[in-house]
Amino acid sequence: MIIRQLGYAIAFAALVLAAAAGLREAVASGALDAESAKRIMQAMLGLGLAGYGNFMPKKLGRPRRSPEAEARMQAALRVGGWAMTLAGLVYALLWALAPLPLADTGGTIAVAGAAAITLGYALWCFAACRGARGASAQR
Amino acid sequence: MSRVFKALADPTRRAVLQHLRRRPMTAGELSALFPVSKPTMSAHFAVLREADLIDADKQGTTISYRLKLSVLEDALLEFAHAFGIGAGPAAADGNSTHHREGPAS
Numbered sequence: 001m002i003i004r005q006l007g008y009a010i011a012f013a014a015l016v017l018a019a020a021a022g023l024r025e026a027v028a029s030g031a032l033d034a035e036s037a038k039r040i041m042q043a044m045l046g047l048g049l050a051g052y053g054n055f056m057p058k059k060l061g062r063p064r065r066s067p068e069a070e071a072r073m074q075a076a077l078r079v080g081g082w083a084m085t086l087a088g089l090v091y092a093l094l095w096a097l098a099p100l101p102l103a104d105t106g107g108t109i110a111v112a113g114a115a116a117i118t119l120g121y122a123l124w125c126f127a128a129c130r131g132a133r134g135a136s137a138q139r
Numbered sequence: 140m141s142r143v144f145k146a147l148a149d150p151t152r153r154a155v156l157q158h159l160r161r162r163p164m165t166a167g168e169l170s171a172l173f174p175v176s177k178p179t180m181s182a183h184f185a186v187l188r189e190a191d192l193i194d195a196d197k198q199g200t201t202i203s204y205r206l207k208l209s210v211l212e213d214a215l216l217e218f219a220h221a222f223g224i225g226a227g228p229a230a231a232d233g234n235s236t237h238h239r240e241g242p243a244s
């Protein structure tokens with residue numbers, strides 16, 4: 001399972017490197033202008049993030065001991081997955097269609113916002129779970 | 140992907156996924172929520188497992204199921220639920236799956 005995931009990650013990295021090299025060649029030969037090459041590359045990265053976010057809720061790991069912890073972990077993965085997928089799509093769309101300054105700022109805000117939501121919700125779930133465990137231990 | 144569409148086409152299977160959205164549940168708990176026989180429920184679980192929409196963990200004689208939906212599958216589930224795709228319950232895929240799954244416990 002880990003080897004397969006690693007394989008996908010390496011394949012995606014190779015694809016990004018190959019695309020970067022191809023775009024560089026296209027710019028050097030005059031077939032593509034530098035702005036278009038940058039837009040294509042950034043849109044591709046956005047789609048990669050959306051793809052990763054899409055599969056995030058499927059990476060469950062081992063079952064937790066308590067159903068409460070399991071439910072919260074799944075909720076955190078779901079929220080993170082949705083946030084990353086939507087952020088990736090927004091990033092790709094902005095870089096494909098919006099003016100460069102807006103794409104740059106808006107894309108960064110979208111991805112940073114998704115990361116903050118993912119991390120914040122995961123921490124909230126963790127704290128709620130610990131709180132519930134502490135309360136049940138006191139009883 | 141066709142397995143996913145097939146799995147989401149049936150309202151009972153969609154309802155199972157909606158219940159699992161709240162928390163992981165055992166096969167027995169889920170079976171008790173539906174007015175169908177346990178072998179039929181087992182066949183539904185087998186279809187969902189084949190589509191990789193749920194994850195099963197067997198502890199002794201108890202099988203616990205938990206949700207395993209990608210974002211796209213989650214969106215498809217909501218879409219199918221909202222528009223009532225496959226309004227009548229589909230056959231739970233024959234008797235062959237009953238033997239593979241065993242009784243819902």
